[in-house]
Amino acid sequence: IVVVAVNSTLLTINAGDYIFYTDWAWTSFVIFSISQSTMLAVGAVYYLLFTGVPGTATYYATIMTIYTWAAKGAWFALGYPYDFVAVPVWIPSAMLLDLTYWATRRNKHMLILVGGTLAGLSLPLFNMINLLLVRDPLEVAFKYPRPTLPPYMTPIEPQVGKFYNSPVALGAGASAVLTVPIAALGAKLNT
Numbered sequence: 001i002v003v004v005a006v007n008s009t010l011l012t013i014n015a016g017d018y019i020f021y022t023d024w025a026w027t028s029f030v031i032f033s034i035s036q037s038t039m040l041a042v043g044a045v046y047y048l049l050f051t052g053v054p055g056t057a058t059y060y061a062t063i064m065t066i067y068t069w070a071a072k073g074a075w076f077a078l079g080y081p082y083d084f085v086a087v088p089v090w091i092p093s094a095m096l097l098d099l100t101y102w103a104t105r106r107n108k109h110m111l112i113l114v115g116g117t118l119a120g121l122s123l124p125l126f127n128m129i130n131l132l133l134v135r136d137p138l139e140v141a142f143k144y145p146r147p148t149l150p151p152y153m154t155p156i157e158p159q160v161g162k163f164y165n166s167p168v169a170l171g172a173g174a175s176a177v178l179t180v181p182i183a184a185l186g187a188k189l190n191t
Contacts (some may be wrong), residue, residue: 011114019068022088024140025131032088033124040090040123041116045098048111054102061094078145083134089126121177 019038020028044057065087072085100115 001191017065018088019071020088020127020131021146022081022084022086022134022137023066023144023146024087025134025137027044029124029127029131033127033173036090037093037123038089041097041112044094045112045115048097048101049108054098055080055098057094057101058091061140079081081140084140084144085092086130086134089130092126093123125174125177137154 008079017034020032039062040057040061041184044060047056068087075085076082083190096118097111097115100118101111104110173174
């Protein structure tokens, strides 16, 4: 348990930006989605195969969620607004990995292929919904400048990024995720 907890934390933090700061949430969304879905799949699959226990991926994601809530509390204690840090949504994607592991216990390659694909598709979708619920990132960026923000990431034009905080982006993500199961269902009905 200690090994899983320590390694999951190190893997995820080193994979890239593990927290959505509201002031730069949409800019880091793509990097976050790629790095975090990859590390969630790689780390969780490694532990699933190593321990052989379904539920390991969800445990892995829960550790990171708790870790991020602690960071959120630290920023709040420094005087920043409650939603300055948006806690990322890892747990549903990890549950999909665990479900895939349970369904493909006899075929480890299917766990990696199907589970990794499900995590890679679902994690950006869940986090897109998560980010749509927070206040305007640029308003927060100007009102609460972050001392650790590098100069090249300082927002300049208030209108930049407004498009991303829209149902259009959510619809695009949802349709991308739903295409796979709908196509599979169609193929099954045709046979």
